[in-house]
Amino acid sequence: MALALRSPRFTTAPTAARFQQAANNTPTIKKGEKDKQAVRILQQALIDLHFPLPISTKKYDSPDGDFGNETHDAVRAFQRKYFPGETPDGKVGKNTLSKLDDLLPLPGAPLPPLPTSDNEDMDELAKQAVLRVLTGQFMTRIDFVYCGQEVNWGWFWTVKRNVENDIIGVRYDPIVADFGLAVYVPEDTAASAPNHIVMPHTKLITWKQRSVLVHESVHASQDLRGIPLTPALSEGAAHVAQNLYHRLATGNRVTDTNALADAVHREADRFALRILSGESSFTAAETTDLDRAIAAVPMYQRTSVGYDGVPDAIL
Ligand SMILES: [Zn+2]
Known part of the structure; x- marks a missing residue:
């Protein structure tokens, strides 16, 4: 069954489509995810919920969009807190995204663009x-x-x-x-x-x-x-x-x-x-x-x- 996301964090272009895919587990967002902007939004959501990412924010003072070990571990910590009976897998799919969507109903602070070259x-x-x-x-x-x-x-x-x-x-x-x-x-x-x-x-x-x-x-x-x-x-x-x-x-x-x-x-x-x-x-x-x-x-x-x-x- 498809889950309809509601938070503007997850329903705003250009990452809305990627989050909707993740909400349907087709596929989840996990380690190595290519959509860096979607990962940045997820990272900021974790930070806002008090799962800090010191390594991923060190370079730019802002989430770097790399879904590496630290982000994986933070997702697992989030899952342990909100789904205590289940084995945390570090993947952001239907259940995890649905919980983030509930906990963060308002838009997040805009993320500064990363330097690109x-x-x-x-x-x-x-x-x-x-x-x-x-x-x-x-x-x-x-x-x-x-x-x-x-x-x-x-x-x-x-x-x-x-x-x-x-x-x-x-x-x-x-x-x-x-x-x-x-x-x-x-x-x-x-x-x-x-x-x-x-x-x-x-x-x-x-x-x-x-x-x-x-x-x-x-x-x-x-x-x-x-x-x-x-x-x-x-x-x-x-x-x-x-x-x-x-x-x-x-x-x-x-x-x-x-x-x-x-x-x-x-x-x-x-x-x-x-x-x-x-x-x-x-x-x-x-x-x-x-x-x-x-x-x-x-x-x-x-x-x-x-x-x-x-x-x-x-x-
Ligand atoms: Zn040498």
């Missing part, structure tokens, strides 16, 4: 691509200890949660193409884009692009842990993870047209092959050849990698 949209596309990689195939099989440093699904998951919540940002920037396929920029070395993965592509179409993202996610996880690392330790672990991922996906190591970078991949791949044959832990004494290859790349000639922890990170 092509870059904003590109950043969002890049972020979604990063999240697809971090939750995609093979990630659970990247599991090893490199000189005492754990690289595993738990750490990739932690990076994913911080990306979802915009604590680690993702920025599209074509300039990165000049020296790599992506970089992770920690707080302490950042003139701009602190705690961001910066990449020159928005969709991560190839396995090589995805493997670079795995590499940068290792750096992001190192930063989350806040432990300063030498370039050899930082880059070594990242390259091993990258090559293991590429091996799992394609059967081959990562290659690079730059001979010095290619040599690093060749050495890192030796560890990837050992992991695939059942080894999972490597000591510093075993990493001499990879260390030497890394030391030969000018880009890695930094005295230290001062990962100092991402402020307000979710661990």
Whole structure:
């Protein structure tokens, strides 16, 4: 049976049609919803009913329209309060919307328009691509200890949660193409884009692009842990993870047209092959050849990698 919404919050163009679909469960509004304006109105409704959304309002001082974990959790909290006998599912469909419609009969305060630019949209596309990689195939099989440093699904998951919540940002920037396929920029070395993965592509179409993202996610996880690392330790672990991922996906190591970078991949791949044959832990004494290859790349000639922890990170 169709539910007729009454509150002007939910019956005003251009989002009225989307809310009416949700009220009929065709489909509900849930995590990943594409209609950002409808999500913003829902987020403001939750806030007005005292389910605060500090993360979703941090960037613009207004709901951001991303139906992520925080909004999902707030909907569940709302459902627990108003439907105590039922299992909360975090989806806004007939029952949840009907209750919101009853509780909020008056129009809400107008929402300020969000700043828009092509870059904003590109950043969002890049972020979604990063999240697809971090939750995609093979990630659970990247599991090893490199000189005492754990690289595993738990750490990739932690990076994913911080990306979802915009604590680690993702920025599209074509300039990165000049020296790599992506970089992770920690707080302490950042003139701009602190705690961001910066990449020159928005969709991560190839396995090589995805493997670079795995590499940068290792750096992001190192930063989350806040432990300063030498370039050899930082880059070594990242390259091993990258090559293991590429091996799992394609059967081959990562290659690079730059001979010095290619040599690093060749050495890192030796560890990837050992992991695939059942080894999972490597000591510093075993990493001499990879260390030497890394030391030969000018880009890695930094005295230290001062990962100092991402402020307000979710661990
Ligand atoms: Zn690196």
